[in-house]
Amino acid sequence: MTVAVDTDLALELRGVSKQYPGTDTAAVSGVDLQIRRGEFVTFLGPSGSGKTTTLNMIAGFISPTAGEIVLHGRNIADLPPHQRNLGMVFQNYALFPHMSVWDNVAFPLVERKYPKDQIRERVRAALEMVNLTGFEKRRPRELSGGQQQRVALTRALVFDPPILLMDEPLSALDKKLRQRLQLEIKRVHREVGITFLFVTHDQEEAMALSDRVVVFDQGRIEQVGTPDELYRRPATRFVAEFLGDSNLIEGKLVERDGATALATPECQIPLPDWPGGREAPSGDEHCVMFRPEDVKVLPADDEGAACRGTVRDVVYLGSEQRVIVTTETGREVTVRTGGETTGIPGVGGTVGLRFSASNAWLIPTGG
Amino acid sequence: MLKLAQQTTRRLRGIHLAIPLLVLLVAFFAIPVLELVRRSFLDPDGALTLQSYGDFLGTPAYRTILFRTFFVAVVCTVTCLLFAYPYAYLMTLAGPRLRRALLVLVLLPFWTSLMVRTYAWLVLLQDTGPIKAVLAAIGLEQVHLIRNTTGVVIGMAQILLPFMVLPLYNNLQKIERSDLLAAQSMGATPVRAFWRVYFPQSLPGLFAGSVLVFILALGFYITPVILGSPQNSMMSQLIVRQVTERLDWASGGAMAVVLAVLTLVFVGLMSRVVNVQQAFGGTVDKK
Numbered sequence: 296m297t298v299a300v301d302t303d304l305a306l307e308l309r310g311v312s313k314q315y316p317g318t319d320t321a322a323v324s325g326v327d328l329q330i331r332r333g334e335f336v337t338f339l340g341p342s343g344s345g346k347t348t349t350l351n352m353i354a355g356f357i358s359p360t361a362g363e364i365v366l367h368g369r370n371i372a373d374l375p376p377h378q379r380n381l382g383m384v385f386q387n388y389a390l391f392p393h394m395s396v397w398d399n400v401a402f403p404l405v406e407r408k409y410p411k412d413q414i415r416e417r418v419r420a421a422l423e424m425v426n427l428t429g430f431e432k433r434r435p436r437e438l439s440g441g442q443q444q445r446v447a448l449t450r451a452l453v454f455d456p457p458i459l460l461m462d463e464p465l466s467a468l469d470k471k472l473r474q475r476l477q478l479e480i481k482r483v484h485r486e487v488g489i490t491f492l493f494v495t496h497d498q499e500e501a502m503a504l505s506d507r508v509v510v511f512d513q514g515r516i517e518q519v520g521t522p523d524e525l526y527r528r529p530a531t532r533f534v535a536e537f538l539g540d541s542n543l544i545e546g547k548l549v550e551r552d553g554a555t556a557l558a559t560p561e562c563q564i565p566l567p568d569w570p571g572g573r574e575a576p577s578g579d580e581h582c583v584m585f586r587p588e589d590v591k592v593l594p595a596d597d598e599g600a601a602c603r604g605t606v607r608d609v610v611y612l613g614s615e616q617r618v619i620v621t622t623e624t625g626r627e628v629t630v631r632t633g634g635e636t637t638g639i640p641g642v643g644g645t646v647g648l649r650f651s652a653s654n655a656w657l658i659p660t661g662g
Numbered sequence: 663m664l665k666l667a668q669q670t671t672r673r674l675r676g677i678h679l680a681i682p683l684l685v686l687l688v689a690f691f692a693i694p695v696l697e698l699v700r701r702s703f704l705d706p707d708g709a710l711t712l713q714s715y716g717d718f719l720g721t722p723a724y725r726t727i728l729f730r731t732f733f734v735a736v737v738c739t740v741t742c743l744l745f746a747y748p749y750a751y752l753m754t755l756a757g758p759r760l761r762r763a764l765l766v767l768v769l770l771p772f773w774t775s776l777m778v779r780t781y782a783w784l785v786l787l788q789d790t791g792p793i794k795a796v797l798a799a800i801g802l803e804q805v806h807l808i809r810n811t812t813g814v815v816i817g818m819a820q821i822l823l824p825f826m827v828l829p830l831y832n833n834l835q836k837i838e839r840s841d842l843l844a845a846q847s848m849g850a851t852p853v854r855a856f857w858r859v860y861f862p863q864s865l866p867g868l869f870a871g872s873v874l875v876f877i878l879a880l881g882f883y884i885t886p887v888i889l890g891s892p893q894n895s896m897m898s899q900l901i902v903r904q905v906t907e908r909l910d911w912a913s914g915g916a917m918a919v920v921l922a923v924l925t926l927v928f929v930g931l932m933s934r935v936v937n938v939q940q941a942f943g944g945t946v947d948k949k
Contacts (some may be wrong), residue, residue, distance in 0.1 A: 403848035
């Protein structure tokens with residue numbers, strides 16, 4: 296069989312599946328994915344969604360029951376991990392506690408039998424890139440969590456692998472440090488220019504880091520796209536709910552005054568000039584997504600209100616606040632407002648809601 | 663100053679909990695041992711002398727026994743290690759139920775009498791026993807498994823095995839399995855990953871088990887008596903003979919002291935290589 300080599304392609308998964316013996320459902324089923332050179336791709340999903348299993352199949356720690364894993368035009372599905380030449384950062388870093396920082400970073404070079412002077416030069420340069428010069432003789436346990444993380448990153452990159460795999464490397468750290476290290480990982484990605492494959496269950500982290508995000512659920516890929524695509528145009532309800540807050544409103548699409556509107560028992564949401572209206576046949580039940588920032592709170596008697604509701608909760612978040620409104624039929628709508636608090640009554644007050652049509656998104660049927 | 667005083671009080675608080683054991687140790691261990699040491703330096707008339715030490719170290723037959731004792735202890739330690747390492751490793755891989763079963767199997771010998779087990783070996787290893795029959799069937803009639811050092815090593819190694827398995831397992835279960843995966847992801851073959859990453863991390867447990875087995879093996883008595891022969895006797899047998907048959911407390915004491923000093927020197931050397939407290943499962947001292 297000849298394999299068409301696309302030089303822009305770093306890694307391709309073709310129908311990759313994993314079924315453990317004695318189980319009914321596959322851990323991963325039929326994953327197809329193409330990753331370009333230099334891309335930062337994140338596998339995002341809840342635990343048990345198959346994202347880590349897929350990463351481990353790429354790394355070679357788990358062998359797929361079906362499918363091909365093609366690295367630069369070559370199927371590596373049957374290669375043992377040590378022949379795959381992929382860098383990997385583990386969730387617990389897996390730094391070798393009996394070795395110094397220097398020996399940890401030199402490990403992959405020693406295993407590859409690099410000449411001594413080259414090892415010395417490379418390790419020195421690599422430690423310099425992550426500002427760890429001066430820590431060479433320390434043992435991993437004598438370093439802070441962030442420093443350990445940087446050693447793990449350096450060690451996985453020092454032998455110039457074509458792809459770096461990262462398995463939830465920031466999940467053990469506190470939020471401040473996590474955000475700082477996210478920036479650092481992005482910087483390293485820019486500097487080394489290789490493909491990064493990152494696994495996380497944290498959707499904010501996925502959006503902050505990635506060129507593209509692959510959303511996993513129940514062993515399958517739900518959607519692949521840029522963070523903006525996933526946020527603005529989710530393919531399924533699962534993606535809409537997993538990434539950020541969303542208001543999913545089900546109703547019939549109707550024509551009103553020559554424009555499309557979404558009709559629910561308690562609301563008439565006018566959606567003028569809405570591209571989604573042209574795709575969906577009128578009269579049927581549809582699910583339309585509005586992000587919290589696309590909903591406005593109005594005074595209860597405002598003419599422009601699509602429907603009315605009761606304020607159930609106001610969550611103050613500093614630069615913004617989240618208002619949760621319950622409509623007459625008990626539907627919960629989340630509204631994100633700017634810092635201004637005027638015009639928003641306290642809990643129990645009645646308000647009107649206006650939905651912005653321009654960012655409304657029709658969840659495809661069946662999703 | 664006040665803080666220091668408080669710390670000292672805090673450290674000493676609860677000392678009374680250890681008093682019963684301390685009393686026992688002093689009365690039945692420290693005093694008899696010191697008495698034995700004292701007698702080893704006295705001649706029959708009660709005058710101070712090094713005669714007993716001179717006799718012991720100056721007699722070739724005794725030196726042979728001392729050397730044999732250390733040799734048997736080393737062979738026992740290595741034998742235990744070769745059997746215990748894969749076993750302890752398997753325990754770390756096993757699921758909870760299999761692990762418990764494996765642990766019980768190791769501890770089982772602890773619950774049966776040493777004497778019973780040694781006689782069981784006698785039955786198995788004797789010239790009319792089943793193992794000998796198998797060896798004879800494959801043409802090894804000349805091999806004798808009893809009344810010699812081979813029998814002693816077999817019996818002792820089996821009895822000492824738990825002392826190797828337990829410290830090793832305690833160490834191995836703390837080693838992260840992801841370290842092995844990490845090593846492989848960085849280009850090490852599984853075998854290289856084991857020797858460069860896993861094995862060095864198991865050294866504390868390996869040393870701890872070895873020290874335990876080695877020291878216990880040096881003092882073994884019943885097993886060499888039953889499975890060995892007087893021609894192949896070990897230090898403990900020699901000491902017992904001096905004291906019970908010849909009523910020569912001085913030379914028996916001298917032999918015991920030499921054995922004890924050599925053992926302490928050995929442990930001292932080992933503790934330079936490895937943190938013994940850590941190896942026995944103590945917490946690592948934070949700097």
